[in-house]
Structure formats: C-alpha cells, structure tokens
Amino acid sequence: RFDTVNGDLTDTYIKVNRIMAFLIPALMMILNILIVAILWFGSVRIDAGNMDLGALIAFLQYAMQILFSLIAMAVMFIMIPRAQAAADRIEEVLEVKPEIKDPVYSIASSKERGYVAFDHVTFRYHGAEEPAVKDISFSAGPGETTAIIGGTGSGKTTLVNLIPRFYDVESGRVLVDGIDVHDIPQEKLRAKIGFVPQKSVLFTGTIADNLRYGKADATEDDVIYAAKIAQADEFVSSMKDGYNTMLSEGGLNLSGGQKQRLSIARALVRRPEIYVFDDSFSALDFKTDAKLRAALRNETQNATVILVAQRVGSIMDADRIIVLDGGTVAGIGTHKELLGSCEVYREIVSSQLSQEEMA
Ligand SMILES: Nc1ncnc2c1ncn2[C@@H]1O[C@H](COP(=O)(O)OP(=O)(O)O)[C@@H](O)[C@H]1O
Ligand SMILES: [Mg+2]
Numbered sequence: 128r129f130d131t132v133n134g135d136l137t138d139t140y141i142k143v144n145r146i147m148a149f150l151i152p153a154l155m156m157i158l159n160i161l162i163v164a165i166l167w168f169g170s171v172r173i174d175a176g177n178m179d180l181g182a183l184i185a186f187l188q189y190a191m192q193i194l195f196s197l198i199a200m201a202v203m204f205i206m207i208p209r210a211q212a213a214a215d216r217i218e219e220v221l222e223v224k225p226e227i228k229d230p231v232y233s234i235a236s237s238k239e240r241g242y243v244a245f246d247h248v249t250f251r252y253h254g255a256e257e258p259a260v261k262d263i264s265f266s267a268g269p270g271e272t273t274a275i276i277g278g279t280g281s282g283k284t285t286l287v288n289l290i291p292r293f294y295d296v297e298s299g300r301v302l303v304d305g306i307d308v309h310d311i312p313q314e315k316l317r318a319k320i321g322f323v324p325q326k327s328v329l330f331t332g333t334i335a336d337n338l339r340y341g342k343a344d345a346t347e348d349d350v351i352y353a354a355k356i357a358q359a360d361e362f363v364s365s366m367k368d369g370y371n372t373m374l375s376e377g378g379l380n381l382s383g384g385q386k387q388r389l390s391i392a393r394a395l396v397r398r399p400e401i402y403v404f405d406d407s408f409s410a411l412d413f414k415t416d417a418k419l420r421a422a423l424r425n426e427t428q429n430a431t432v433i434l435v436a437q438r439v440g441s442i443m444d445a446d447r448i449i450v451l452d453g454g455t456v457a458g459i460g461t462h463k464e465l466l467g468s469c470e471v472y473r474e475i476v477s478s479q480l481s482q483e484e485m486a
Contacts (some may be wrong), residue, residue, distance in 0.1 A: 156192060163441040165190060178235050227292060230310045239270035239304040241319075241400040241431040245291060250289060250416035257478050258297065260454045266302075267447065269400070272432040274442035274476060277451030283435045284325055286451070287403050290433070303401070321394030323407040325435075329378035334363055335370040337389060342397045349396055356422040357392035358415050359385070373482040383410035391419070395426065402427055404434040408441065410446065448472070 169183035211320040237300050244266035260282040267273040275283050288294060289301050292308040301308045308316055329337050338350045350370065354360040362385055368370045378386045389411050394402060420441065436442045443462045450457040450465060450472045458469030465472040 143398055152387050154198065170275065185349045196347065227295060227313065229312050241456050243267045243401060243431055243433065244302040246300040246302065248301055249297050250285060250288065250294060251297050255341035257432050258454055265449055267433060269429055269431050270436065271318045271446040273447045273449065275435045275441060275449045275451060281451040282454040283451055284405055287433060287435060291317050291322055291404055296427035306478055319400045321397050321399035323390050323394045323404045325405040329374050329386060330374045331374065333371045333373055337374060338393050338396050340393060345396050352360060353392040353395035354396055356426050357388045359388040359392050383413065387411060401431045406435045406437060409437055439479050
C-alpha cells in the first residue's frame with residue numbers, strides 16, 4: 128500500500144519538476160532577451176542622439192521591476208493551490224472527532240483503589256487483520272507487581288495501552304477499580320494511573336516543568352523526592368542549572384537512560400494508585416536499574432505496579448508474570464510456576480541465561 132502511494136508521489140514530483148525544469152530556463156530566456164533588446168534599441172537611439180544614457184538605465188530598471196512582479200505573480204498562482212490543499216489537510220486534522228468519548232453518565236466512583244482487571248479482552252488496531260491482543264484475562268491489586276514479558280511485537284505495549292484507555296477494546300472489558308474504563312471519565316481514569324511510556328516524551332522547558340507535568344501544584348520537595356527515587360537527582364544536580372536546566376524538544380540533550388529516569392520521576396511526582404511501566408528500564412545499566420528498583424519497591428508498596436520488562440532477572444520476584452506470545456497469553460503465574468508449566472517462558476529464560484553466560 129505504501130509502495131503504490133509512494134510511487135504515485137514520485138511520479139507526480141518528477142512530472143512537476145520536468146515542467147519546472149523547462150519553465151524556469153524559458154522564463155529566464157525571455158527575461159534576458161528583453162534586457163538585451165532594451166539595451167540594443169536604447170543604444171541605437173543614444174547613438175542617434177535623441178536619448179541619454181540616464182533615461183535608458185532608468186527605463187531598464189522600471190522594466191525589470193515590472194517583469195519581476197509578473198514572475199512573482201506567476202509563482203503566487205502556483206502557491207495558492209498548494210496552500211489551499213495544505214489548508215484542507217490541516218482542517219481535516221482539526222475536525223477529527225475523538226473516537227474515545229467520555230461516558231454520558233459516569234458510574235459513581237467505587238471505593239476500591241488500585242484494582243486492574245482484564246476480562247477476555249481482545250483488541251485489533253484499526254485496519255489490522257489480526258488482533259494485536261487476544262482473549263486476555265488477569266487481575267491485579269494494590270501492593271502487587273504484575274510483570275509482562277514476551278518477544279518484540281507480542282502485544283505488551285498494546286496491552287498496557289488499554290489500561291488508560293488509549294484505545295477502545297474490541298470485545299471483553301478492562302476494569303479499573305471494578306468499573307469498566309468505558310464508564311470512567313478520562314480525566315479521572317488517567318489521574319489514577321502513572322503511565323511511563325516505552326518512549327519517553329519530554330517537552331521544551333525546564334526539567335522541573337517536565338517533572339511537574341501532570342501535577343502542576345507539586346512542591347519543589349515533591350519533585351526532588353521523586354527524582355531521587357528515579358535515580359535522576361544525581362545527574363540533574365550535577366548540571367549547571369540543576370532543575371532549571373532547559374530541555375530541548377524531545378530531550379535531545381539527554382541520554383536515553385536519563386530520559387527514562389525523568390519520565391519515571393514524572394510518574395512518581397503524581398503518586399498515582401496504579402503505575403504502568405512500559406519497558407521503562409531498558410536503557411539503564413545494571414547498577415542504576417537495581418538501585419532504581421529497590422527505591423521504587425519501597426515507594427510503590429501500596430500501589431499497583433504493572434511493568435513490561437525484557438530481562439527475566441528483573442521480574443523474577445513479581446507476584447504475577449504474564450507471558451505473551453503473538454498477542455495471546457502463553458502463561459500466567461510466578462517465576463517458579465511458569466518454569467514448570469510454560470514452554471515459552473522456559474525458552475525466554477534459557478535464551479537470556481545463555482546470553483549472559485556468553486557475555
Ligand atoms: N499503532 C499501531 N497500529 C497498528 N498496529 C500496531 C500499532 N502498534 C503496534 N501494532 C502491532 O501490534 C502488535 C503488537 O505490538 P506491540 O504491542 O507494540 O508489541 P511489543 O510492545 O510487545 O513489542 C505488532 O504486531 C505491531 O505491529
Ligand atoms: Mg513495546
């Protein structure tokens with residue numbers, strides 16, 4: 128599909144550029160012939176004595192100004208349809224109605240806190256043939272850590288994205304605190320969840336601004352406390368302007384691990400009931416990773432933690448490990464249980480152990 132569109136675009140561009148390639152030299156040719164003609168006829172008249180040099184030069188200048196205006200006008204006529212098309216596209220985007228709508232009647236909030244449950248959830252991306260996740264069921268409560276492991280493309284990110292309702296499920300239900308996420312106003316739902324995405328999103332502004340995003344009224348102490356847990360305090364403090372250091376768009380002036388730590392700190396500042404970490408430790412070295420996890424365990428004792436991980440070593444002590452394979456659950460249980468019962472899990476474990484042994 129992409130190839131045909133791309134081919135189309137290439138053809139159009141080649142055509143346009145061919146026309147331009149003829150048009151521009153042709154225009155230049157006319158322009159230059161005109162200049163030569165003016166000079167030629169002018170010089171003949173000067174020679175004959177009925178015109179002086181100043182008048183010729185003035186005439187030439189005026190002629191050039193008029194000609195350039197004409198060219199500018201021609202360019203305008205090229206630009207207007209383009210601008211029109213661009214404006215249409217922008218309008219299309221602005222007019223998109225969000226697919227995720229708030230419930231008309233929201234169910235009175237429940238007293239439960241920090242419960243996440245999936246009830247036979249199946250989800251398919253728009254236009255995809257195969258569901259990205261199929262028939263997922265599990266539940267997690269406060270004080271528990273649920274780890275999700277599986278190969279690339281097995282649906283880990285998709286699964287965790289369903290918790291804050293970034294997408295609507297195709298069938299089944301996602302429950303947060305016992306209520307279907309359909310029936311919770313988005314603002315309320317997302318306030319419960321501290322979501323650390325796979326790709327950290329930082330914006331232009333100071334580090335403190337970035338950490339306060341999501342809880343604008345956080346005090347300086349809150350921010351520093353969260354940064355300490357996320358093992359970010361050290362490198363932030365060593366910067367010249369500390370927490371007032373300006374970040375460029377996307378945090379280009381930071382390393383991957385530093386971005387991940389800031390993004391974790393941002394979630395911690397909000398102190399949500401539910402933490403979701405999507406592969407948020409992948410760019411950290413072993414030592415930082417271990418320190419961060421120890422601090423995090425302390426901080427999130429009473430919260431619900433759902434984390435996507437790559438390394439078996441870092442999830443062995445989770446209360447529940449969900450093994451995903453091609454969008455389906457290959458097994459749910461503790462490390463020990465899965466070693467005994469789940470072939471896919473054994474494969475992941477043995478491949479990582481042998482890798483570490485080789486290293
Ligand atoms: N935005 C999207 N649109 C369409 N398909 C997607 C999108 N994101 C992921 N997928 C597909 O869904 C499957 C699961 O992807 P993902 O959840 O990102 O896996 P993981 O995080 O385990 O690597 C993959 O086959 C991927 O190609
Ligand atoms: Mg992922």
